[in-house]
Amino acid sequence: MSKNQSPGGRRHGGGHGTMHLPLQKPKHFKKTFNRLLGYLRPHVGVLITVFAAAVLSTLFSILAPKLMGDATTRLFEGMMNKIRGVPGAQMDFDYIWNIVVTLIVLYVLSSLFMYVMQYLMSGVSQKMVYTLRRQVNEKLARLPVRYFDTHPYGDVLSRAVNDSENISNTLSQSLTTSITSIVTLLGVLVMMLTISPLLTVVLLVTIPLSLVGIKGIAGRSQLYFKQQQERIGKLNGHVEEMFTGHQVVKAFNREPQAINTFKEINGSLYHSAWKAQFLSGIIMPMMMFIGNIGYVLISVVGGMLVINRTIQIGDIQAFIQYARQFGQPLNQIANISNIIQSTIASAERIFEILDEEEDTPDLPEPAVLPEPRGHVRFEQVSFRYKADQPLIEQMNIDAAAGSSIAIVGPTGAGKTTLINLLMRFYDCDAGRITIDGVDIKTLKRDALHHLFGIVLQDTWLFSGTIRENIAYGREKATEEEIVRAAAAAHADHFIRTLPDGYDTIINEEGSNLSQGQKQLLTIARALLADPVILILDEATSSVDTRTEVHIQKAMQTLMKNRTSFVIAHRLSTIRESDLILVMNHGHVVEQGTHTTLLEKGGFYADLYNSQFENNDQKQITG
Structure with missing residues (x-):
């Protein structure tokens, strides 16, 4: 599992704080x-x-x-x-x-x-x-x-x-x-x-010594600080993986290996951090040492000048204070040069976005569907994510308004890609897709997306109340509409059993609800939107069999007079579909009803029979 580590915080101000960061x-x-x-x-x-x-x-x-x-x-x-x-x-x-x-x-x-x-x-x-x-x-x-x-x-x-x-x-x-x-x-x-050119020369002679020392030490410490940041990232990634997958770790008794990996990364981090801090810690004592040498020289030479009445004793005091002030901006300028490099790099990353x-921008005068019905056609559609890897080639689909279309096929067949093209998350390379005879490229994107309601296999709920999450499906939805959508999705009952009902707060990870309950809420959200076209990407995969039966009955009622695209892996859930599209390697290899495809004895029949043979085998061995 790859983790993207965010840059760490950095210190500002005088001293050498900024040297503690990789440039x-x-x-x-x-x-x-x-x-x-x-x-x-x-x-x-x-x-x-x-x-x-x-x-x-x-x-x-x-x-x-x-x-x-x-x-x-x-x-x-x-x-x-x-x-x-x-x-x-x-x-x-x-x-x-x-x-x-x-x-x-x-x-x-x-x-x-x-x-x-x-x-x-x-x-x-x-x-x-x-x-x-x-x-x-x-x-x-x-x-x-x-x-x-x-x-x-x-x-x-x-x-x-x-x-x-x-x-x-x-x-x-x-x-x-x-x-x-x-x-x-x-x-x-x-x-x-103005006080003494001679004392000024004496002070300036000591500066190159400090600059050479800083450059040498900072260069070495920079290497170790970079290693430290990398190993902090690796340690964070390991800890996150182990905590998010703690059940799997425990189930397979991998705690000793996880602890050993942590010890190894933590030990490596310790050595890098110790060397980095040690080297950077030398800089200040070295600066103080060289600075004190400068003060000694100034005091000796200045004392001789006072004895000779070349300057006043108060001028020596002022000069020593100026000498202290002179070293500070040199350190700050050296540190700021690194900060500016890092800042410009940050700006560059933002500008890249x-x-x-x-x-592709919407047309100046986009087409409008005053009364959309949901008749969808794919006409000679071709698409590929990479130029040298064809995925969908000359696909033709005709989904009548109000029909339910099931899309089945093995992993990588192009099922989700078909939906991405339909919602214009991607534009097809050739051919066209129409809704009620209008090319979707001529519609405004937001108007196109308003036609769809979508329920994905991976649930997405934000931190807020259950009511707010369902109402996300339609702006300014009333309480009655929210409850009606929840009831249609068979979510109303479990919601009312919660201590705060519809006011129950869903936490950031959604861990206070089961996966099935979260899926029911996303279905309710899609139903509240009352779309012309409904997209269900294995929407019932995370609910138990009994709940699935209720949802399927509700779906059959809700999909009447609404064009529905159902991506399914469990073929038993799509028997009643008006049209089944069987995809393989980006092509619709078969299409028809459940009965006609079984009678044909082709690719769909093999998928269907193998799935039920596996289920029967599981029941026998169980």
Whole structure:
């Protein structure tokens, strides 16, 4: 069983959190980046304000160390004058108090502009991602069934949810962080140069050492983090399989093998995670070590400059603070470059959905069936899923309005494909299909689908009340109509025995109902829709024999004056059908009533007899 793993969450902000994720690189960075920028163009005015707020917030915070250095210098000078006994020497507290007030104002303004920046950027990112999600949702509604047949639902879900969330997080956090990081880097560099070009050179000499170390360690840790993500996915897949199939595992006494498999995957995950965390954990101590070397050099050289009266002692304090600030944006920029790569890759995955080929559009002036009767004809219809593998070739079927058509045949004969073509989930390659003489390609798709009611072998119920699930068959259905449909499907009795009756909540997995009960609800849903054409894909396969008899009687009544297509594997359920189509390898090899086909002694007779011989053999051996 293959599992589609969703990308894990990621951390944002300073430090090295983003190095803990495998880097997902886009295929076409520039093209995707430019396209993503297109979603930001409607918000240019807000983005300019965001940029201005980020610059002002950063500049105000950059000025603070210099002012604190000036205060330190004035305090030091006053203290030294007192020690030297300079007449009238005293501490200039008015000057220092003015600096304190100025610093408070600067920090308040910096915080205020930072708040404005984050607030506006959050709004832009959410509006942009809202647009992307809406476009993806609308696109999925327009995509053909072929797309969903060839793309795992987990992958589609990951693109629609996780990838859009990835873009949102980058815009709201990493984009503003990158702006402030660049402004901080440039501003701090300018301030350091104004204090002392020599100390600035001393600091810059230590930076290449840290960058080389980060690159070497991050490269190795990236490999182990990628292994960690892969093994987490494998572990999740194994656990999900074992829990969903726990009854089978227990029935075949495979618990020891399941536990051993878990231990093996878990052990592999442990080793990868330990190595990844260990290597990434080295980065911060290494940065601190190199940074401390830089501080030592600055202190030694700065002390010599102070002794020589080249700079003031407060300037050394300010410079050390700037040196600390200088390293942080370098780390953030390195991390953000990886985040941007991953974000563009996420955008690329979303754009791949948006660029998928859609269903053939409806005609500008589609045909209308004012009073549909349900006369269905297949005229020389041919179809193949793959160009080199023919499936249906020149099929001809004539189903009169109100007749019941049974479709039988071995697995892979093309039974479900026939229904997919009829509902125009796929378009036929040649020939045409008509309803009441009108080619279905000339009808609007939603109008065509309104003609059908369908009950599949695999039940689908959503989390909600039983009443809501039945009412899904027709919008604005009344309580009386819902109950009548449930009664016709022989579901009303079991519904009323439930504690909350029609208000019973069906849980997410539908596990609080039996498979047969769920099937009865889907039948009731289809009956409520009151379609012109009814499609039953082995609709009674999951109910017991007694319930099946009741349903068959109800179906016979309900299928009167309604064209019905019944895909059946148990041939005993289709004896009363008006027409039986026997399919094999995409061709209708026989057609007729149950009696005429048995008398013919052909393919259908062999299927029918072999099925009942098997049943008789089971009864004898039982």
